[in-house]
Amino acid sequence: MNILKFLTAGSVDDGKSTLIGRLLYDSEAILADQLEALQRANRKNDDGTIDLAILTDGLKAEREQGITIDVAYKYFQTEKRKFIIADTPGHIQYTRNMVTGASNSDLAIILIDARKGVIEQTIRHSFLVSLLGLPRVLVAVNKMDMVDFSQEVFENIVEDYKKLAKKVGLENVAYIPVSALKGDNIVHKSVRMPWYLGESLLPYLESVEIPVDTQSDHGRFPVQWVVRPQTDELHDYRGYAGRVASGSFRVNDKVTVLPSGFQSTISKIELAEQEPDVAVAGMSVTVHLQDEIDISRGDMLVSAQNQPMVSQQIEADLCWMDTKPLDTTHTYFLQHNSKLTRCRIQEVLHKVNINTLEKESADEFKLNDIGRIVIKTADPVVFDLFQNNKANGGAILIDGRTNVTVGALMFRANAD
Amino acid sequence: MSNKDQLDYLDELEAEAIYILREVAGQFEKPALLFSGGKDSITLVYLALKAFRPGKFPFPLVHIDTGHNFDEAIIYRDQLIERIGEKLIVGYVQEDIDAGRVVEQRGKNASRNQLQTVTLLNTIAKHQFDACIGGARRDEEKARAKERIFSVRDEFGQWDPKRQRPELWNQYNGKIHKGENVRVFPISNWTELDVWNYIRRENIPLPSLYFSHERDVITRNGVYMAASPFLNMDDEDIVERKSVRFRTVGDMSCTAAVESYAYHIDDIIDEISASRISERGARMDDKVSEAAMEDRKKGGYF
Structure with missing residues (x-):
């Protein structure tokens, strides 16, 4: 059994929280006392059924305003898979929250209201999902009960969305007509849409394949911590602790240490008391090398035959996440895997209007703005392009004055 | 890939x-x-x-x-x-x-x-x-x-x-x-x-409180509390001997027990899989308000 992390994009009006509530409710993931709390809160739909949306509205302010402000994580499990849902808000002022949720997801469910079809926010959500490089997208056309379960309505929306998907560069899109409120095509197949021959939502989520890059020559291993017991019996022990970001590493593989460029060979891989021959993407291990080299946190071990770029000037997409606008004269921190270095945004190339996808000139980069910039760093950064390797192509910006995370970066080209 | x-x-x-x-x-x-x-x-x-x-x-x-x-x-x-x-x-x-x-x-x-x-x-x-x-x-x-x-x-x-x-x-x-x-x-x-599946897989030993045992308890607000000097008891509280276990381990005065006959970790995992009360449901401190x-x-x- 493995884990599927997915994001739900849509607004309150699309019935997003109801959809999640329905998945939890119909898959029996809601426990008795949570159900009791639900009933105690006493929020009802117009037809007298329990309002399932309240299950995902965690914080007081959100309950008062009736909207999802932050990212809430929900967990459920079936016999086939364990699921982690990132429930993120859909309004434009919460773009940064959706970007955050998308960064930790394998799949996005984009909700479309069957009565409204593809609208401005659909464009925005689809653009963000594409920007963050999610490998799978599911378009759930919701509220089919409000359009008499019409096949024609569904098919028109699918046609419209295909054009949009092409425009924003989304591949691997699936489409399911649903009614979250009534439960059609969520867990059980709808008897009211016999014309739809595909899977319901839950069976789709249980079986969709999520690609992981475990190719041997794509090995990237950021060193987090050096294990050095320095005891009498382990005097010479020196292990490099970290999590394989991409690809795989085997004992006897040749590796290069970056940015220094030293070469060595893996002599041993440890996972607690085991010594596996191979460590693949996602595994936290301790690696030993044949040669004694000066390696510390922030360095990266990579497959010798396919190396990432090393540069101090990188072109990147930036999503700005702070209320204080970007200051091109200020020195920020760049955090990229275990590497922390000072940096400056050297040039703003353009902004993207995320509702129309038009490029605009950018005098100011404000909260929720997205665009293309060139960054200059104090130390060399060891990176891959985000479109080729998400695990080594994304980074965050931190403002040292507030210590807040102010931006998300997706590296797009070496600008050196 | x-x-x-x-x-x-x-x-x-x-x-x-x-x-x-x-x-x-x-x-x-x-x-x-x-x-x-x-x-x-x-x-x-x-x-x-x-x-x-x-x-x-x-x-x-x-x-x-x-x-x-x-x-x-x-x-x-x-x-x-x-x-x-x-x-x-x-x-x-x-x-x-x-x-x-x-x-x-x-x-x-x-x-x-x-x-x-x-x-x-x-x-x-x-x-x-x-x-x-x-x-x-x-x-x-x-x-x-x-x-x-x-x-x-x-x-x-x-x-x-x-x-x-x-x-x-x-x-x-x-x-x-x-x-x-x-x-x-x-x-x-x-x-x-x-957590329980991991504890089983890794053979991690736990305090005996997590497994069913006989204990004197009283009923408070619909849950069992361990009878102890730390609990303010009065005449209305009736002490009973029950087979119970704890799903969380906190203070004796705020951690409730559940009636259980789960003596081994496999029993506990079966019990949780079938259970309809989440573990914080047995914590009095969370019930105070929404x-x-x-x-x-x-x-x-x-």
Whole structure:
């Protein structure tokens, strides 16, 4: 059994929280006392059924305003898979929250209201999902009960969305007509849409394949911590602790240490008391090398035959996440895997209007703005392009004055 | 490219938790692991063994002792510390009571659970801890579902849900100002069932409280409480002998037992899989109001 992390994009009006509530409710993931709390809160739909949306509205302010402000994580499990849902808000002022949720997801469910079809926010959500490089997208056309379960309505929306998907560069899109409120095509197949021959939502989520890059020559291993017991019996022990970001590493593989460029060979891989021959993407291990080299946190071990770029000037997409606008004269921190270095945004190339996808000139980069910039760093950064390797192509910006995370970066080209 | 089936879900959760523990080691000067004696913080200790052995832990274990502990939990704690050879720091709620920094609650449902926040904050300040690792999980409660893995607290220990930092990919931002600290939750993405399945897979020993045993209990607000000198009892309370176990281990005065005949870990996993009451449902402290946990977290609670 493995884990599927997915994001739900849509607004309150699309019935997003109801959809999640329905998945939890119909898959029996809601426990008795949570159900009791639900009933105690006493929020009802117009037809007298329990309002399932309240299950995902965690914080007081959100309950008062009736909207999802932050990212809430929900967990459920079936016999086939364990699921982690990132429930993120859909309004434009919460773009940064959706970007955050998308960064930790394998799949996005984009909700479309069957009565409204593809609208401005659909464009925005689809653009963000594409920007963050999610490998799978599911378009759930919701509220089919409000359009008499019409096949024609569904098919028109699918046609419209295909054009949009092409425009924003989304591949691997699936489409399911649903009614979250009534439960059609969520867990059980709808008897009211016999014309739809595909899977319901839950069976789709249980079986969709999520690609992981475990190719041997794509090995990237950021060193987090050096294990050095320095005891009498382990005097010479020196292990490099970290999590394989991409690809795989085997004992006897040749590796290069970056940015220094030293070469060595893996002599041993440890996972607690085991010594596996191979460590693949996602595994936290301790690696030993044949040669004694000066390696510390922030360095990266990579497959010798396919190396990432090393540069101090990188072109990147930036999503700005702070209320204080970007200051091109200020020195920020760049955090990229275990590497922390000072940096400056050297040039703003353009902004993207995320509702129309038009490029605009950018005098100011404000909260929720997205665009293309060139960054200059104090130390060399060891990176891959985000479109080729998400695990080594994304980074965050931190403002040292507030210590807040102010931006998300997706590296797009070496600008050196 | 291959399908995401290389790692089993427990392997993936374990790898993520180890990654987070190592980030704490790499990013902070004086971290600590908050150890309650419960199964979640015990799991953290075993994850730390995987993250740092054969080296020493880069942090001590910190226990906030309310004085109302189950004996079994303290015995377990001391044996564990001796076995792994790591440092333990204990903060005593009794000291804060004696010094008049906190006042004990009165009444039938009095508990020291609320008081431990003060002792926790004092202990953090005294040792100047900049990061405290805890075993909280997002599936426990609605406010926790929104808390970050690196959760920044201001110098009063307060959590501000409106000012949480965005947390992207696996980039955890641990930068803080002096006086602030970060609470770190490596098993945020685990569910109660995941923890139990992991404990079974790894053969992790637990305090005997988690398994069914005979005990004198009274019924309070629809749940069983262990009869003890720490519980304010009166004539209306009827002491009964029941076969019970505890699903969480906290204070004797606020941790309720469930009637159970689960003697082995397999029985417990079967019981939880079939159960219709979540584990925090057996905590009196969360029942107070709809927003109980959120309010306590804002005040600096774990």
